[in-house]
Amino acid sequence: MLLLSYAKVSSHSCNPSCTFLRFFVxxxxxxTNSAARRYHVMMNNTLNRLHVFNRLTHSxxxxxxxxxxxxxxxxxxWRNRLDAVSYAPQGHHTLSCYLDGGYNTFLRDRPDQxxxxxxxxxxxxxxxxxWVINGHLRFVHLYFxxxxxxxxxxxxxxxxxxxxxxxQQTFFDNPRLASLCQALPRLDWRDxxxxxxxxxxxxxxxxxxxxxxxxxxxxxxxKGGLSATLRRRMIEWxxxxxxxxxxxxxxxxxxxxxxxxxxxxxxISFGMPPHVWLQARRLARARQLLAxxxxxxxxxxxxxxxxxxxxxxxxFRAALDITxxxxxxxxx
Numbered sequence: 001m002l003l004l005s006y007a008k009v010s011s012h013s014c015n016p017s018c019t020f021l022r023f024f025v026x027x028x029x030x031x032t033n034s035a036a037r038r039y040h041v042m043m044n045n046t047l048n049r050l051h052v053f054n055r056l057t058h059s060x061x062x063x064x065x066x067x068x069x070x071x072x073x074x075x076x077x078w079r080n081r082l083d084a085v086s087y088a089p090q091g092h093h094t095l096s097c098y099l100d101g102g103y104n105t106f107l108r109d110r111p112d113q114x115x116x117x118x119x120x121x122x123x124x125x126x127x128x129x130x131w132v133i134n135g136h137l138r139f140v141h142l143y144f145x146x147x148x149x150x151x152x153x154x155x156x157x158x159x160x161x162x163x164x165x166x167x168q169q170t171f172f173d174n175p176r177l178a179s180l181c182q183a184l185p186r187l188d189w190r191d192x193x194x195x196x197x198x199x200x201x202x203x204x205x206x207x208x209x210x211x212x213x214x215x216x217x218x219x220x221x222x223k224g225g226l227s228a229t230l231r232r233r234m235i236e237w238x239x240x241x242x243x244x245x246x247x248x249x250x251x252x253x254x255x256x257x258x259x260x261x262x263x264x265x266x267x268i269s270f271g272m273p274p275h276v277w278l279q280a281r282r283l284a285r286a287r288q289l290l291a292x293x294x295x296x297x298x299x300x301x302x303x304x305x306x307x308x309x310x311x312x313x314x315x316f317r318a319a320l321d322i323t324x325x326x327x328x329x330x331x332x
Contacts, residue, residue, distance in 0.1 A: 098116060104135040120171070160270075196330055
């Protein structure tokens with residue numbers, strides 16, 4: 001889990017590029033050991049590939065803090081005033097919650113709709129938006145990947161991700177969702193336990209968004225993919241074998257399809273390749289077992305299909321930037 005410390009910079013002290021540079025100088029100065037290099041790599045691999053995040057770093061907006069929360073999610077807190085910003089997100093969705101101000105912020109093509117503290121906006125992947133910011137605005141962004149959307153859609157709605165649409169929404173009210181978003185900036189992201197809480201809050205926020213605002217796609221004619229019956233059967237079959245080494249060939253045999261055809265159909269229905277989905281299920285099972293604190297780390301690794309404790313630790317740390325043993329300690 002990547003943590004970037006808060007950096008407060010005067011709005012009149014430097015331009016946006018200088019602000020961002022100062023942020024990284026502060027970040028790098030905070031860590032002098034190997035963790036600094038690991039965090040820096042994770043920063044490049046996570047935040048820097050988020051289109052909305054990058055667009056804001058090249059605007060008048062000032063970044064207060066940001067963190068990669070794991071599981072394809074990231075959070076950033078921003079301030080902005082007297083600006084115009086256009087987004088064309090590629091590869092991620094964005095949930096925005098206004099924390100302060102925003103009364104004169106609006107979409108250029110919807111000037112009659114204005115923001116306010118507690119108001120929410122959804123910026124779906126591939127949706128272009130053009131914003132005008134008049135006056136002061138402080139807001140939190142929760143970025144989440146299409147894979148995270150796909151996983152939760154399958155789990156919560158028992159529907160294929162391609163069947164469902166996350167529509168663009170501007171300045172809507174959802175008190176429960178807003179409270180989850182507003183809780184994120186109150187956490188101390190420097191504390192590992194607080195960061196794990198942030199991961200849980202982000203999961204709950206995405207789940208709440210999916211349950212309350214996702215809609216079926218209109219005039220949809222599905223082609224390819226697994227049947228609903230076979231999709232559910234494959235989930236049960238895979239979940240019952242997470243302690244085993246599962247090959248693509250074995251999955252395809254269970255589905256009575258060729259390996260190539262199965263991989264293609266699985267990706268259409270699940271929104272991700274089989275190995276990505278399987279890895280996420282293994283890690284989810286591992287987190288449950290670690291929290292229960294009934295098995296040794298070696299037994300947890302074996303129960304989740306990892307070849308060795310070191311293999312398990314490397315995978316777990318790559319996903320959450322925390323070791324399994326530390327995760328267990330923080331969940332007691």
